[in-house]
Structure formats: C-alpha cells, structure tokens
Amino acid sequence: MHFAYLLSRLDSLRELKAAHAAAATTGFAFLRPAATITSLLQSVTLLRPLPPKALSLPYALSLFGSLPHPASTLAHNLLIRLLLSAAPSSPFSALRLFSRLRRLSLPPDLHSFPLALSASSRLRLLPLGRALHAQSLRFGFSRSLFLRNALISLYSSCAALIDAEHVFLEKNLAIDVVSYNTLIHGYANAGDINSARHLFDVMPHRDQISWGTVIAGYSRSGRCVDALRLFDEMQAVGFEPDNAALVSALSCCAQLGLLERGRAIHDRIGKAMNAHLLTALVDMYAKCGAINAAVNLFDECPCKNQFTWNAVIVGLAMHGHGVLSLEYFDKMQAAGVRPDGVTFLGVLVACSHSGFVEAARKFFGEMEAVHAVPRELKHYGCMSDLLGRAGFIGEAMEMIEGMPVKGDAYVWGGVLAGCRNHRGNMDVAEIAARHLLELNPGDSGVYLIVAGIYADAGRWADVARIRSSMDAMKVKRNVALSFVQQPWVMALSRRLLGAIRDNIQLHLGEKGRLKSGLKLVM
DNA sequence: GTAGGGTTAG
Numbered sequence: 274m275h276f277a278y279l280l281s282r283l284d285s286l287r288e289l290k291a292a293h294a295a296a297a298t299t300g301f302a303f304l305r306p307a308a309t310i311t312s313l314l315q316s317v318t319l320l321r322p323l324p325p326k327a328l329s330l331p332y333a334l335s336l337f338g339s340l341p342h343p344a345s346t347l348a349h350n351l352l353i354r355l356l357l358s359a360a361p362s363s364p365f366s367a368l369r370l371f372s373r374l375r376r377l378s379l380p381p382d383l384h385s386f387p388l389a390l391s392a393s394s395r396l397r398l399l400p401l402g403r404a405l406h407a408q409s410l411r412f413g414f415s416r417s418l419f420l421r422n423a424l425i426s427l428y429s430s431c432a433a434l435i436d437a438e439h440v441f442l443e444k445n446l447a448i449d450v451v452s453y454n455t456l457i458h459g460y461a462n463a464g465d466i467n468s469a470r471h472l473f474d475v476m477p478h479r480d481q482i483s484w485g486t487v488i489a490g491y492s493r494s495g496r497c498v499d500a501l502r503l504f505d506e507m508q509a510v511g512f513e514p515d516n517a518a519l520v521s522a523l524s525c526c527a528q529l530g531l532l533e534r535g536r537a538i539h540d541r542i543g544k545a546m547n548a549h550l551l552t553a554l555v556d557m558y559a560k561c562g563a564i565n566a567a568v569n570l571f572d573e574c575p576c577k578n579q580f581t582w583n584a585v586i587v588g589l590a591m592h593g594h595g596v597l598s599l600e601y602f603d604k605m606q607a608a609g610v611r612p613d614g615v616t617f618l619g620v621l622v623a624c625s626h627s628g629f630v631e632a633a634r635k636f637f638g639e640m641e642a643v644h645a646v647p648r649e650l651k652h653y654g655c656m657s658d659l660l661g662r663a664g665f666i667g668e669a670m671e672m673i674e675g676m677p678v679k680g681d682a683y684v685w686g687g688v689l690a691g692c693r694n695h696r697g698n699m700d701v702a703e704i705a706a707r708h709l710l711e712l713n714p715g716d717s718g719v720y721l722i723v724a725g726i727y728a729d730a731g732r733w734a735d736v737a738r739i740r741s742s743m744d745a746m747k748v749k750r751n752v753a754l755s756f757v758q759q760p761w762v763m764a765l766s767r768r769l770l771g772a773i774r775d776n777i778q779l780h781l782g783e784k785g786r787l788k789s790g791l792k793l794v795m
Numbered sequence: 796g797t798a799g800g801g802t803t804a805g
Binding site: 350353354368382383384385386387388390391394416418419420421422423424425426429433449450451452453454455456457458461480481482483484485486487488489490492493515516517519520521523524548549551552553554555556578579580581582583584585586587588590591613615616618619621622625626649651652654656658683686687719 | 796797798799800801802803804805
C-alpha cells in the first residue's frame with residue numbers, strides 16, 4: 274500500500290523505473306512480487322502526460338510478462354487501458370488482450386467490458402461490440418453506468434442509433450452528462466444534426482464537451498454559421514472553448530473563408546499549439562487564400578503529424594504551387610511520416626495543376642506498390658482530370674475500364690472536360706456525358722459542354738437538339754461560386770452579383786493572382 | 796472504466 278502511494282507521487286517513466294530498481298535491490302519486491310509489479314503497471318497508466326507508446330509500452334509489457342501466470346484481471350485491464358490511451362492507440366492489441374483474459378478464464382470485471390467496448394467502438398466493429406454487449410449482460414453488469422455509456426458510444430460510433438437510443442432510454446436506469454454527450458455525437462455522426470441539437474437543448478446539464486460536440490457536428494455537416502453562433506454562445510454563458518471547440522471553429526472559418534475570424538482564433542491560441550490546432554490553422558490560412566501564412570506557420574511549428582503534412586501539401590496543391598507541394602511531400606517522407614490516401618490526393622492535384630503528367634503516372638503507380646496506400650475513387654478521379662487536361666483521353670478511358678469500381682462524376686467529368694478542351698473523339702464525349710447524366714440527371718453543365726463540343730465540330734443541328742432537350746427537361750443552369758472574405762471584395766460584391774446574372778465568367782485576383790483573390794465560375 | 800476536435804479534387 275505504501276509502495277503504491279510512493280509510486281503515485283512519481284511523474285515520469287524514469288522515476289518509476291528507478292523506484293522499481295530500488296524495490297528490487299532492497300528485496301521489497303520479493304515479498305509481494307505480483308502486488309509490486311501491478312502497482313508499477315498502474316503507475317505507468319496514471320502518468321500525466323502519458324509517455325508515447327514507444328516509451329511506455331515496452332516497460333509495461335515487461336512488467337506484465339514478469340507477473341506470475343496467468344496474471345490478473347486487474348493487470349489485463351491496466352495494460353488494455355494503456356494500449357488504448359498511449360499514442361498511437363492500439364485497439365486491436367487491446368482486443369487481443371481482452372480475448373486472452375477470457376481464454377484464460379479470468380473473470381472480466383466492471384472495468385474490462387467498457388475497455389473492450391471502447392476498442393470495438395474505435396475499430397467500428399459492430400458485430401463484436403454486440404457480442405460483448407451480450408456477454409456483459411450475462412455477467413450481470415447491465416446496471417453499470419460506465420458500461421452503458423460505453424455501449425452508447427459503440428452504437429453511436431457505428432451509426433446504430435436505434436441501439437444507442439435503446440441503451441440510453443432503458444426503464445429507470447441512470448444516465449449522466451456523458452450519456453447525453455455520447456448520444457449527441459451519435460446523432461451528429463449519423464448526419465442527423467437536428468436531433469443532436471435537440472438533445473443538446475433539452476439536456477439538464479451541459480459541459481464543455483457538450484458544446485464542443487454540437488459545434489463539431491454543425492461544422493462537419495457544413496452548418497458553419499450555426500457552429501460559429503454556438504461557439505460565441507458558449508463563451509457568452511461562461512464556457513471557455515477548449516481545443517476541440519477551437520479546432521471546429523477554425524474549420525468553419527476555413528469553409529466560409531473567414532480569414533479575420535480565423536486570425537483572431539489563432540491569436541488566442543498563441544503558443545498553446547498541438548497537431549490538431551496546427552492542422553486546422555494551416556488549412557484555414559490555405560483555404561482563406563493566405564497560403565504564405567499557412568506555410569510559414571507550418572514551417573515554424575514542430576508539432577506536426579500526418580494530418581498537418583496533408584493540410585500543407587493539399588493547400589499548396591490547390592493554390593497551384595505544384596513544385597512546392599511535391600517538395601513538401603519529399604520532406605514529409607524524409608521526416609518519417611507515412612503518406613496516406615489524402616496525401617496522394619494532394620500530390621496528384623499538385624501534378625494536375627502543374628501539368629506533371631509523367632510524375633503523376635509515377636505517383637499513381639507507386640502509391641499502392643511502394644507505399645501500400647490503396648487507390649480510391651478520388652485518386653482515379655484526379656488522374657482522369659489530369660489525363661483529360663493533358664489530352665490523354667484514350668489513356669483515361671483505359672484506366673476507367675480497369676477500375677475495380679464504377680466511375681463517379683469526377684472520373685467522367687475529367688474525360689468530358691478533356692474532350693471539350695482537346696477536340697476529343699465525339700463517341701467518348703457521349704459516353705462520358707451519358708455516365709454523368711446517369712449520375713446527376715439535371716446537370717446543366719454536362720449539356721452545355723456537350724453542346725460546346727458539337728459547336729466546335731460545326732454540328733449545329735446537334736447543338737440545337739441539346740438546347741431543346743434542355744428546355745423540354747427544364748434543365749436549369751446551376752451557378753457555383755466560391756469566395757474569400759477580403760475587404761476589397763466586399764466592396765465589389767454588388768458588381769459581381771450583377772455579373773453572375775449576366776452570365777459572365779469572372780476570374781479576379783489580387784495583383785493579378787487568382788490564388789489570393791476571388792473566383793466566380795458559372 | 797465511459798464522451799467531443801483536424802487534412803480529401805472543381
């Protein structure tokens with residue numbers, strides 16, 4: 274008991290190991306070896322801040338391994354908890370350890386099931402989660418609030434809202450603020466932001482996490498104005514926004530192009546940076562047109578991870594800085610950070626915007642073969658766009674024929690745009706148009722491009738035919754626009770809106786550069 | 796022991 278107390282006062286792995294050595298040399302550890310080792314294991318899991326997995330896990334595993342076989346339920350729980358909480362988290366290993374516990378017929382306790390459910394929840398393993406649910410009932414834990422919240426979390430993460438509600442509402446059983454927050458997240462996660470907001474409105478006590486959960490829900494469903502309104506409201510009622518709320522608010526600034534608002538949030542973050550915040554800031558600056566601010570901030574902050582690298586690579590790519598984007602891709606690998614599907618999307622966009630066809634073919638070939646990153650539809654779409662732009666229509670069609678899945682609007686849009694810009698084969702253009710209209714029947718853009726291709730070929734009868742079929746089908750022209758908030762743009766907006774009505778395509782840029790200006794495309 | 800956050804083409 275006293276040894277455990279001593280350990281609880283230590284706050285680093287080094288001190289724990291020193292205490293371990295002292296206990297061993299004084300012979301204390303030989304008196305009650307299992308208890309001593311378990312205390313040490315517990316202390317590792319309680320360290321704050323928790324050391325990274327690479328440091329804490331080997332020591333924890335050696336402690337676990339030195340326990341008399343088959344160790345205890347408590348020791349299993351502690352190691353599972355460490356596997357789930359140390360970065361990066363290892364939910365698979367956690368589940369393996371839980372199954373070892375069961376295999377060795379050690380009795381799972383009130384802590385074991387919430388841990389195993391948390392692992393299943395992170396891995397979205399709904400069937401396994403259901404099996405654990407059933408087992409936990411057989412062990413008589415149905416009234417445990419922790420267990421029930423873990424179940425709500427499982428079902429919420431897996432978008433099994435009926436089950437989540439069922440656990441939440443069950444006969445006379447207690448729920449708390451965690452139950453509410455978890456179900457709010459479940460609704461938002463399933464895209465039902467209105468139910469999330471309703472539950473938030475009716476819950477008896479809200480905490481910081483309740484606010485952050487709804488704000489994130491709004492942000493992720495594109496309701497950024499509502500998100501920022503709630504962000505202000507949370508502060509008005511006395512809650513300081515924590516990192517999660519700040520990240521969501523920044524994401525909304527990025528989506529809305531609110532550069533000044535984003536800057537103000539950056540100011541209040543100051544030096545308290547972490548990878549989540551840095552990613553959101555880099556993305557916000559990039560999306561608001563301030564790519565230099567994005568890159569400078571990225572360069573000067575050390576706390577980057579895969580997400581942050583992706584944000585800067587994609588940001589540079591979208592701004593047309595293909596060469597620089599690819600340089601950052603090299604730097605990412607040199608820094609030992611693994612690229613993923615988003616990285617390769619950025620890389621392919623960089624190639625596409627800079628016309629690097631050969632490089633794109635190389636990256637597209639290597640992403641699976643060398644980097645073990647699976648090709649997804651979005652990568653094919655990007656390749657189609659790139660090949661179409663460069664006039665390699667036949668190659669794009671071959672790629673599409675070899676795809677394991679059906680093409681989407683990006684894939685066929687790339688082909689059609691390629692045909693338009695390179696006087697492509699009319700049959701191919703018609704095939705692409707047919708696929709596009711199948712995907713989106715009222716798409717006026719498709720009709721207009723096809724009409725344009727016919728016009729280029731002088732086939733005026735076909736142009737007229739398409740125009741009249743558009744009229745017959747009442748196809749409306751759709752207007753797309755993107756904007757960046759800048760004072761001089763605000764002054765111009767009335768004129769620009771007039772321009773939209775006049776069907777004029779505008780590309781305005783500050784000092785002639787499109788990237789930091791405003792673009793309206795019909 | 797249970798709860799919320801970041802990057803994805805135009």
